[in-house]
Amino acid sequence: VGVVMANELLDNLAFDLLERTGIGWSEVRVGEDLVEVLVPARAELCDEAARLVPDAPAGARIPIQRSAASWLRSALGIVERGRVVAVDYADSTSSMARRPWTDWVRTYRSHGRGGPPLETLGEQDITCEVAVDQLPNPDVDRSQTEFLKAHGLEDLIDAARRAWQDR
Structure with missing residues (x-):
């Protein structure tokens, strides 16, 4: 393989959403009633969040994009001589932590912006800006x-x- 091209792929891969609380990092999950539920984050997610944003204030949210990093590592692994080109909207994790999460978690429906992520489930795509500092250099x-x-x-x-x- 000589070229792998990914146009707006990485933003569409699954990600974990974490929120900094007064006692550490929590995972933002979806409860049975389709509302957000905070649960203590797993140790590996806490470690990653602490490495990426050691000074995050309470209330800050960040994505942990293991699927995007894994896909990119796999793509790099199959290119013998050539390039992997990934085109996407992106930012750093620390910058995203300072912005409202609704600025970088977006939904799209019928070629336009959608509504809140937990509304009209299955009828809109949920995307997340790509945190470039979580990808291979x-x-x-x-x-x-x-x-x-x-x-x-x-x-x-x-x-x-x-x-x-x-x-």
């Missing part, structure tokens, strides 16, 4: 803007402007 990490500039987008925009002005 990339050879190259670029924003979409940087990528497009490096591949000539500004030249295309300039040519389009000239063509428009010449009309």
Whole structure:
């Protein structure tokens, strides 16, 4: 295999959701009545959260994205000579901890934004911004803007402007 391309895949993989409480990290789970329930987080999740965001205040939430990291490690393992290219919306875990979780856990339905994650179950996709610091270190990490500039987008925009002005 020479190239593995993942366009908005990693954000759609399962993730654990943790919340910092006054006594440590808790997992956010869904109870029988389809409401959030906080339970003490497993030791390995607490250790990972403490490593990623040691100074998280009470109430902060973070994703733990083991599925995304595992998928990327597997993809890297099958590429003999070439690249793994993953395009997704992303941030760091510490930055996500400072933002409202509803900014980085999103739902989509019928090609548009959906509602709260626990409403209309089975009728909308639940996605999560990719925490890049939880993934294997990339050879190259670029924003979409940087990528497009490096591949000539500004030249295309300039040519389009000239063509428009010449009309």
